[in-house]
Amino acid sequence: MTKVLLSVHVLVAILAIGPIAVAASLFPRHVRAAGEPGGRRVAAFLHRTCRAYTVAGLAVPVFGVATGARLGVLTDAWLLASVALTAGAAALLALAILPGQRRLLAGAGTDDELHVRAESARLAMLTGTFNLLWAVVVVLMIVRPGSTTGA
Template sequence: MNDVYLFIHVATAILFIGAVAVATSLFPRYATGDDAAGFVGSGGHPAAVAMHRITRLYGLLAVISPVAGLILAIRWHALGHTWVWLSLVLVVIAWALLLLAIIPQQEKLLREVPADPAKARGRAAAFAGVFNLLWFVVLVLMYAKP
C-alpha cells in the first residue's frame, strides 16, 4: 500500500504542482502584455484566463500530494524527522501565498488594466517565483532528507 501512496504523492506533485508552477509563471506575461488591454471587457486575455483556471483548479487538486505524503510519513514512522515538518510548513506557506495573494492578484489583473503594467507584471512574477522556490525547497528536502 505504501507504493500506492508514494505513486500518488509523486504523480500529483508532478501533474498538479508542476502545472501550477508553470501557469503562475506564464500568467503575468499574458495578463499584462501589450495586447492584454484589448481583452479586459471580455474577462482577460484568453491565455491569461487559461493560466488562471489552471492555477485555481490544479492548485486545489495539488493538496492530494502533501496529504499522500503525510500518510506516507505516518506509515513510515517519519513524523519525528525535521525535514518532514519543515516540508509541511513550507507547503502551508506556499498554499497561503497561492490562495491569499496569487489567485486574488490574477483575478484583479483579469478584471482591470493595471495603471503600471510593468510593475504589475513584476509583482505577479515575484509572487510566482517565491511560490515556485518554496516548492523547489520542498523537493530538495524530499530528496535529500537532511
C-alpha cells in the first residue's frame, strides 16, 4: 500500500504542480501581449489552467501525508521542512499569484502599459519563487537528510 500511495503522490505532484509552474511562468509574458491578437485569450487560458490544477494539486499533500504516515516519517525534519515549504508555496499561489493574474486580466488591454508591465514583472518574480520552493521540496524528497534508507 505504501508504494501505491507514494506512486500516486509523485504522479499527482508531477501532473498537477508541473502545469501550474509552466502556466504561471508563461502568464506574465502573455498578459503583457494582451493587446495583440489572441494575447488576452492565451493569458485567460493560462489563468484558468492555474486555477484548475490548483484544485487538483490539493491531492499532493494529502497523499504525501498518507505516505509519510505509512513510512513512519511524519516527524522527520526533512518532511516537516517539506510540509512548511509546500504550505508556503500554496499560500503564495492562492494569496498572491492567482489574485495577481486575476487583477492583470481585469486590466489587460488598458492604456496603462507601465502598470501592466510592473505588475507582470512582480507576478513573474512571485512565480519564480513558487517554482523555487517546489524545486527545494523535490530535492528534500529525494535526498531526505537523516533518512534511514541510505538515500
